[in-house]
Amino acid sequence: MSHWLYNHQWHSAQQGIGDLLLEHELPQQPPKPEKDKVVAFNKVATMYIRYTLVFRKLEECYDQMVHPQKRRLIRHMLDGTIGRILEMKQELFSLELLEYSYFDDLLTDMKLTPADVELPIPRYFLSENAKVLKEREKLLGSILAQMEAQNDTKPEEEVTMTTEEAIQLIQVHERARQGQLRARFMKDIKLQAERDKQSELRGHPKLDKTMAATIIQKMWRGFSQRRAVEAMRAEELVFLGMALPVVKSQRHTAAYLARKTEVSLQCSLSVYSRDVRSGTSLLLDVSYVHMYICIQEKRHGTQEQYEKEYIEALDTVKQRLEETEGPDVKEQMQDQIRQWFIETRDATGKFPDYPDEEEGGSEAIFKKREELKADDNEEGKGKKGKGKKGKDKKEKGKKGKKGKKGKKGDEEEESGFVLAPSNFVPTLNDSSLNYASTWQDRDESVNLLQKHDVELIKDAKRVEIEAEIRKQVDELMREELKNLKLAIEKDKGKGKKGKKGKKGKKGKKGKKGKKGKKEKDLTPDRSIEDLYTELVREGIIVKCPKTRLSEYVGEYSFLATTLRRSGIEPMPSVYDVKRLVTEHCILPMGSQAVHEKAPHIPSLMITGPRGVGKKMLLQAVCTEVGANLFDLTPANIADRYPGKAGLNMLLHMVFKVGKAWAPSVVFIGDCEKTWMKKVPKTDKSDPKRVKKALPKILKTLKPEHRVQIIGVSSAPFDAEVKGLCVMYQRIVMVPRPDYASRYVMWRAMIEWVGGAGSISGALDLSSLAKISDGYSAGHIDKAVTSVLSERRVQQLRRKPLTASEFLAPLSKMDPIYAEIEDGFKNWFGKTPLGKKRSKAVQGGDADAGAKKAKKGKKGKK
Known part of the structure; x- marks a missing residue:
């Protein structure tokens, strides 16, 4: 793919952002509140889909474009787009009071497929932090290796044996070995003798040509x-x-499989593969895949080279400008400031006071002069407009009085849904304006290699040089002004008084800092690396197995909207779960700029039956963003850091290291045990140990801290609903896979274990997906691994797989019955969000109870 193609894709994405800003984000007139929730949801969902399309284009451009200055602007726009998508998700959540959003009907209207709006995980999350992650991985590996070496060097019990016993034992084994070999030889001799006798009796076989x-x-x-x-x-x-019909090899299919499947291929071979999502057979020429991967790697190498050249150019261009333009700029500033001295002396009779650095120095002088000139030009206009202003004030007062009277009547008209103010729209607007002024109409016919633009560097560095020179000029001119005052004025007390006043101002600033209380540092003398090492040795920091989110396969639910129209609440699909985890965990934690402004979700709980992939999702979050994994499962910390002081020290160390080496994930397995009413006597892990400490720490997590607490539970109905929902702000409920997801799982898992050509026409995947109703992804994985042993994989060419081979291992497993899933539904209905949702479905005001409670509290006060 060429530079022109990515530039064109970038321009298309910028055009989409511009349309969204003009239509919805920055309209000329303020939007009217929308009373119909369905219309409001469709409007927000349409914006969400359009932002997702732009996000996919920008992510591809940022990963493959090599121009360093363009990449900086694209990165700024990419972070803004990600943040706006998360804000749109929050708006959808507030409208429907549901974590999962279904817009399959909108996709049909917009002629899009689920693959078109799938949220990609930005590759710069890992690529830009690759060095830090490698160093951290080496540190973790070295600590674990030292621990293994210490465990191996423990003294073992020596087996005492006399020499006679040892010789006797060796003789027994040697005689047994010789006896086995002799028995095999005798058996072969007998079989050969029988074959010879039969051949003599039958004679040599005779077969004519016909x-x-x-x-x-x-x-x-x-x-x-x-x-x-x-x-x-x-x-x-x-x-x-x-x-589906058989599709022959194409370049786009090769690129698709190169991204989706991470299989190392050789150029001289031709591999029979299958597309996991569509189910079509593809005969691919491996040279296409290899060529696409090589181009991507080459572009990444070019990016690093151009980035180094750009950073070097920043220093060289700045030095040249300082040498060539610096002296002229310095003389111009000094002449302007001297002129200001003379003008103020002629006007007031004395020299002015020079502004401090806090006030802006000479820059504040020129701003005041420009404002005075503007006021002088508009004096005449201001006099004419005074009468009009008075009339306007009277009219406003009348309108205000009318508004007070008609408040009760207008409340119903003004009530409705309006988009909340965004933290990322200004970022998008600034980036689009920068693009329009710099890159939209820029002629790059000369820059075929897409290297940095020197003129843009000069424009940026001139501002920096001017600011640096201004500081130097301010110091010189302050001294010059003092000398002028000493030469003309004899009274020096005025300057001292001014200094005293300035000291008083500084003292006031110091008082403001006393309001915020700092947290006590229990380990002030220890480094982060030292604390990290201790947590690894204690088993709190765990090495997370590398699991990509793409391995959590599933299909989109195309009937969700149809079921809701008929009054049935659909269960989310595996695709919806992946999307929700991406929105709540991966996208915010991958970028510091996004996490600081996006809706803050410090804690989240993943719940569902056993085997549906809850821990796999947790591992995928850590892998995709390169996060540290802290294991605070009650069973893991039972015998560590005893007592209240020990627990405080443990939590302090965990969150101190997590904040310093962000991003970090704090994992709590079986999180329902912490809020159980009665802990079983057999459970000696003391799960209620962190019950009071965790909610307090949760309040200290701010948007600038990329630390997230993720709890995993297979039985949330055993705990108190109130405490669990206060601790975990969002709940991701993972259901059993539906038919479409099971079909995709069977295909993907068989191909992962047996290879690309393991599925043939003899294997009826549709029947397998139907028979495995009620079984989870873990059950399917166990069945596939038990059937496809090494020997069975070698026999696939001669003996194709059949669906009947998987029936025996499936029959030995207990499926997830519908009653278990209904139990999760009933539990979710008892949560605060579930209650609000049920009231909203029934037609009541979900927030009516909360409003009454607030009014009651105000009345009591």
Whole structure:
């Protein structure tokens, strides 16, 4: 893919941002409140989808473009787009009071597929922090290796044995070995003798040419007929719409598989692969895949090279400008300031006081002069406009009085949904204006290699040089002003008084800092690396297995909106769960700029039946953003840091290291045990140990801290609903996989274990997906690994897989019954969010109870 293509893609994304800003974000007239929630939801969901399309283009451009100055602007726009998507998600949540949002009907209207609006994980999350992550991984590996070496060096019990016993034991084993070999030889000799006798009795086989030809023809006709029947059957299934046609190799399919499947391929081979999502067979030429991967790697190398050249150019261009333009700029500033001295002396009779650095120095002088000139030009206009202002004030007063009277009548008209103010729209607007002024109409016909633009560097560095020179000029001119005052004025007390006043101002600033109380540092003398090492040795920091979110496969639910229209609340699909985890965990934690302004979600709970992939999602979050994993599961910290002081020290160390080496994930397994009414006597892990401490620490987590607490629970209904929902602000409920997701899981897992060509026409995946109703992804994974052993994988060419082979391992597992899933639904209905949702569905005001409670509290006060 060429530079022109990515530039064109960038311009298309900027055009989409500009349309969104003009239509919805920065309209000429303020939008009217929308009373109909369905219309409001469709409007917000449409904006969400459009922002997602822009996000996909910008992410691709930022990863593949090599121009360093363009990449900086794209990164600024990319962070703003991610933040706006998260804000749109928050708006959808407030409208429907549901974590999962369904807009399959909107996708149909916009002629889009779920793959078009899938949220990609920005690759710069890991690439830009690759060095830090490698160093941290080395540190963790070295600590774990030292621990293993210490465990291996423990003294083992020595087995005492006399020399006679040892010789006797060796003789017994050697005689047994020789006896086994002799038995095998004798068996082979007997079998060979029997074969010789039978061959002598039968004689040598005689077969004429006609018989041999007949046998060959028989075998070939049977083989060709079977192949023809299979081809006719496949054509019939395609004609009936029960199967998809075979698609030959194309470049875009090679690129798609190169991203989705991380399989190392050689250039000289041709691999039979299948597209996991669509289910179509693809015969790919490996050279396309290899070429695409090589181009991507080459672009990444070019990015690093151009970045180094750009950083070097910043210093060299600045030095040249300081040498060539610096002296002229300095003389101009001094002349302007001297002129100001003379003008103020002629006007007031004395020299002025020079502004301090806090006030802006000479820059404040020129701003005042410009403001005075503007006021002088508008004096005449101001006099004419005074009468009009008075009239306007009277009219406003009348309108205000009318407004007070009609407040009760207008409340119903003004009530409705309005988009909340955004923290990222100004960022998007600034970036779009910068793009329009700099890059939209810029001629780059000369810059074919897409290297940095020197003129843009000069424009930016001139501002920096001017600011640096201004500080030097201010120091010189202050001394010059003092000398002038000493030469003309004899009274020196006035300057001292001014200094005293300035000291008083500084004292007032010091008082403001006393309001915020700093947290006590229990480990002031210890470094972060020392604390990290201790937590690793104690088993609190755990090495997270590398799991990509793409490995959590599933399909989109296309009937969610249809079910809701018929009054049935649909269960989320695996695709929805992946999207929610991406929005709540991965996208905010991957970027510091996004996390500081996006809706803050410091804690989250993933719940669902066993085997649905809750821990896999946790591992995917840590892998995609390169986060540290702290394990505060009650069973893991039971015997560590005893007592209240020990617990405070443990939590202090965990969150101190987590904040310093962000991003970090604090994992709490079986989190429902902390809020159980009665802990079983058999449980000796003391799960209620962190019950009081965790909510307090949760309040200290601010948007600038990229630390998230993630709890995992398989039985949330055993705990108190109130305490659990206060601790975990968001709940991600993972259901059983539906038919479409099970179909994709079977295909993907079989191909991962058995290879790309392990699925043939003999394997009925549709029947497997139907039979495995109620089984989770963990059950399917166990069944696949148990059937596809190393020996079975080697036999796949001669003996294709069949669906019946997976029935035996599935029958030995207990499925997830519908009653278990209904239990999760009923539990969610008892949560505060579930209660609000049920009131909203029934037509009541979900926030009516909260409003009454607030009014009651005000009345009591």
